Amino acid sequence: MKTIAVKDLMVPLEEYATVSEEATLFEAVQALEKAQEALDRDRYKYLHRAILVYDSKKRIVGKISQLDALRALEPKYENLGDLGRMSRSGFSPRFLKNMLKQESLWDQPLRDICIKAANVKVKRFMYIPTEGEYVEESASLDEAINLLVMGHHHSLLVTKGKDIVGLLRLTDVFADVFQMMKTCAI
Secondary structure, three states: OOOOEHHHHOEEHHHOOEEEOOOEHHHHHHHHHHHHHHOOOOOOOOOOOEEEEEOOOOOEEEEEEHHHHHHHOOHHHHHHOOHHHHHOOOOOHHHHHHHHHHOOOOOOOOOOHHHHHHHOEHHHHOEOOOHHHEEEOOOEHHHHHHHHHHHOOOEEEEEEOOEEEEEEEHHHHHHHHHHHHHHOOO
């Protein structure tokens, strides 16, 4: 079986939604919509689910997921600490519902959604990728799968030297692996 390189499955940076870290949430959502409309649906089965963020030197410095965008609408989440750790701690639905009430989460954000989306800057809520979320474009798909699985990541930033040249999405990796499974004679 042919070895598959990361560059064979990645979405090139120029085909992905990107915004400046000075952009607003509204501008980020618009960029995502524009990138999804331009997406080659014959090549990519799934729509983009994230927006890449660049700095003043046009270097990718962050990412905005769908959850990050929703979290940005309710600033009180910042007072709760590490939400990822909290979600993995196994709190009951009842506890989470009580927290919603006690912290007054979501008591007004949807009513003020237009104001928030226009005023919240991306740099305030973007996610800054960790060292384990980068993979070289020449790396094998096996190496990328290991990074995705071990880090529980939905995507990896693809590099060529020091430059980010694309994004490897879990959905594309899974679709490719699924196709390989279908060709097996079981």
